[in-house]
Amino acid sequence: MRSIVFLKAILDPEAPPGVLRFSPAGASGDVQQVLGPFEGNALELAVQLAQAASGSFVAVAQGDPAQDAALRKALALGAESAVRVEADGAFTDPLVTARRLRAVALSLGAADLYLFGRQAGDWDMGVTAGLFAGLMDLPFVPLVQRAVPEGDALRVRREIAGGYEESLRRPPLVLSVTNGPATVLRLPKVKDVMLANRRPIDVRAPEAGPAGLALEGLAAARTERAGRMLSGDPAAQAEQLAAELRRFRIGQGGVQ
Amino acid sequence: MRAGVLCLERDLAEGPVREAMGLALALGVPVESFVLGDGLSGVPQAAGDVRMGVHPALGDPDPETAYQAALALMGDAPPELLLMAEGQLFESVGARLAGHYGRTAVRDVGRVELAGDGLRLVKAAFGGKAEAVLAGAEAAVVALRAGAFAQADAVPAGVESVGLDLPAPVERQVVRESKGEDLGRARVVVSGGRGMGSAEGYQGLRALADLLGAALGASRAAVDEGWASPSQQVGITGRKVAPELYLAIGISGASQHLSGMSQSRQVVAVNKDEHAPIFAAADIGVVADWQQLWPHLKRALGG
Numbered sequence: 001m002r003s004i005v006f007l008k009a010i011l012d013p014e015a016p017p018g019v020l021r022f023s024p025a026g027a028s029g030d031v032q033q034v035l036g037p038f039e040g041n042a043l044e045l046a047v048q049l050a051q052a053a054s055g056s057f058v059a060v061a062q063g064d065p066a067q068d069a070a071l072r073k074a075l076a077l078g079a080e081s082a083v084r085v086e087a088d089g090a091f092t093d094p095l096v097t098a099r100r101l102r103a104v105a106l107s108l109g110a111a112d113l114y115l116f117g118r119q120a121g122d123w124d125m126g127v128t129a130g131l132f133a134g135l136m137d138l139p140f141v142p143l144v145q146r147a148v149p150e151g152d153a154l155r156v157r158r159e160i161a162g163g164y165e166e167s168l169r170r171p172p173l174v175l176s177v178t179n180g181p182a183t184v185l186r187l188p189k190v191k192d193v194m195l196a197n198r199r200p201i202d203v204r205a206p207e208a209g210p211a212g213l214a215l216e217g218l219a220a221a222r223t224e225r226a227g228r229m230l231s232g233d234p235a236a237q238a239e240q241l242a243a244e245l246r247r248f249r250i251g252q253g254g255v256q
Numbered sequence: 257m258r259a260g261v262l263c264l265e266r267d268l269a270e271g272p273v274r275e276a277m278g279l280a281l282a283l284g285v286p287v288e289s290f291v292l293g294d295g296l297s298g299v300p301q302a303a304g305d306v307r308m309g310v311h312p313a314l315g316d317p318d319p320e321t322a323y324q325a326a327l328a329l330m331g332d333a334p335p336e337l338l339l340m341a342e343g344q345l346f347e348s349v350g351a352r353l354a355g356h357y358g359r360t361a362v363r364d365v366g367r368v369e370l371a372g373d374g375l376r377l378v379k380a381a382f383g384g385k386a387e388a389v390l391a392g393a394e395a396a397v398v399a400l401r402a403g404a405f406a407q408a409d410a411v412p413a414g415v416e417s418v419g420l421d422l423p424a425p426v427e428r429q430v431v432r433e434s435k436g437e438d439l440g441r442a443r444v445v446v447s448g449g450r451g452m453g454s455a456e457g458y459q460g461l462r463a464l465a466d467l468l469g470a471a472l473g474a475s476r477a478a479v480d481e482g483w484a485s486p487s488q489q490v491g492i493t494g495r496k497v498a499p500e501l502y503l504a505i506g507i508s509g510a511s512q513h514l515s516g517m518s519q520s521r522q523v524v525a526v527n528k529d530e531h532a533p534i535f536a537a538a539d540i541g542v543v544a545d546w547q548q549l550w551p552h553l554k555r556a557l558g559g
Contacts, residue, residue, distance in 0.1 A: 013382070013383050013512070013515065014511050020382060020386070095361070122381065123388065124364055124383065124384075126351075127351035127361040130351025131352070131355035132355060134352040134354060134355020135358075139320055140319065140352045145486065159487050161487065162437060162487055163431045163432040163487060164431050165318075165431070180486045181486075213362070213390045213393045214392045216376070216389040218381065218386055218389070219387055220385065220386055221387045221518070223385060225523065227541045228540055234549045234552050237552075238556045239556050241540070241542060242557050244524070245501075245557065
C-alpha cells in the first residue's frame with residue numbers, strides 16, 4: 001500500500017503552564033518544537049503499513065523550516081520523500097490547510113491511504129483530516145488505533161466511547177490516527193537519522209486561495225484556581241468533601 | 257445567514273445537543289434542524305424547521321452511514337452556520353461535511369457571534385492554555401464545547417420526515433471495554449491516575465463514579481499501566497472534557513493531563529503529595545491517601 005502521511009511540528013504541548021506567551025500574533029516561548037503526538041502515531045502507522053505490505057509512504061507538512069525536523073524523522077523511518085508546503089508559523093484556517101494538502105496529494109499521484117494525526121496540539125482543531133476527506137470525496141475513518149492489511153483491504157480498529165470498533169475497509173481511505181499501544185512511534189536508527197539529514201526536502205509554494213478564518217486574538221486562559229484545602233484526618237476530610245459534593249448538588253445518582 | 261443543528265435522534269435529550277439548539281435559537285436567525293435516526297422516538301424536540309432523516313441503520317450509525325445520511329438530508333444548500341455537539345457524530349462527519357461543502361470547521365468553540373456577514377468564534381487552544389478568537393468566515397461547521405451554552409427546550413416549527421435510501425452499512429464489531437460513557441458529554445467525571453497503585457485500585461473508583469453518576473476517566477499514566485482503556489484517557493493525548501465537576505484522584509497534574517480537563521467548571525483533587533501540581537488547578541484539594549479516604553467518603557455520601 002502507498003500512503004501519504006501528513007505531519008506537523010508544534011511547540012512542545014507538555015511545556016508547563018506559563019512558559020508559552022500568547023499574543024494576537026500567535027504563541028511563542030523558549031520551548032522546543034516537537035512532532036505533534038498524534039502525528040507521531042500517524043507516522044508509526046505509515047511505517048507499519050509500508051513494512052507489512054511492501055509499500056511506501058511520503059511525508060508532507062505545511063509550515064516554515066521548523067517543520068523540516070518532523071519531515072526528516074519520517075525520512076529516517078523510511079519515507080521515500082518529503083514535501084513541505086511553505087507557510088509562516090502563524091494560524092492558518094484548517095480549510096485552507098486542507099486545500100493546500102489536497103493540492104500536494106494530487107500532485108504526488110494516487111495513494112491508498114491518507115494518514116493524519118487526530119489533532120494537532122497547538123490550535124486543537126482536529127478537523128483537517130475530515131476536511132481533506134470531504135474535499136477529496138473519500139471515505140473517512142476517525143480515531144484509528146490500529147490498521148492491518150488483509151489482502152487488498154485494511155482491518156481498522158477505531159476508538160469509540162467506552163471501547164473500540166473493528167471493520168474491514170477498502171482503500172482509498174482517509175484515516176485520523178489516535179494513540180494506543182499499536183501506534184507508539186518507534187525511534188529511528190542513528191545511521192538513518194544521519195542519512196536523512198542529507199536528503200532533500202521538496203519545498204513548494206502554497207496553492208493560492210481565500211484566507212478564510214483569521215486569528216483576531218490569542219490570550220492566556222485561566223489555569224490557576226484558588227484552591228481550598230480540606231484539613232483534618234481522613235474522616236474529617238471525607239465529611240467536608242461530602243458536604244462540598246452536596247453543595248454542587250451531587251448525591252446518590254449524580255448531579256440533581 | 258441561516259443556522260442549523262445536526263444531531264442524532266438518540267441524542268436529542270442530551271445537554272450538549274440542547275445547548276446547540278439553544279444557541280441556534282438565540283442567534284436570531286432562521287433555524288433548521290437535521291435529525292438522523294430510526295424514527296422510533298416520535299416527534300423530534302428540535303429547533304426550527306426540522307428535517308428528520310429516517311433509516312434503520314441510523315439508530316447507531318457507522319461514520320460512513322451517518323455522513324451519507326447527512327448529505328442526503330441537507331442536500332446542496334445547508335445552513336451557513338451548522339452547529340453540532342462535540343462527540344462522535346462531529347468526529348465522524350462534521351469536518352468531512354464542511355470539506356464537501358467547501359466550508360471551514362472549528363471545534364471546541366465556547367462562544368459564537370455573528371459579526372456582519374461573518375462569524376466570530378472563541379475557542380480553547382494550546383491544550384487549554386490559551387483562548388483564540390477567530391473571525392472572517394462566512395460559513396462553517398462548528399462543534400460546541402459542552403457546558404458553554406444555555407440549553408433550550410426546543411419545539412419544532414414543523415417536521416418533515418424523510419425516508420433515506422442509504423448504502424449498506426459497513427460491517428463492524430463493537431467491543432465495549434468500559435460502561436461506554438462519553439467522557440466529553442458527562443456532567444461529572446471521576447479520573448484516576450498512577451496514585452491508585454494498581455488495576456484493582458483504579459477499578460475501585462468505579463464505585464465512586466456510580467455513586468456520583470459520573471463517567472470514569474484516567475490519566476495517561478493509568479492507561480500506560482493498562483489499568484484503563486485509551487478511550488478513557490483525559491489529556492492532550494486523550495479526551496478533552498469540560499464537566500460541571502471533575503474529580504482527579506491520585507493524579508499528579510502533569511501539563512499533559514491539565515490540558516484535557518482545565519475547562520471543567522469545578523475541580524476536586526485528592527493526592528497524598530501536598531506538592532502535586534494538580535492542587536494549583538483545583539478548586540478543592542484533599543491531601544490524603546485515597547484508600548484511607550474512600551471508606552469514610554462512601555459512608556458520608558450514603559453509599
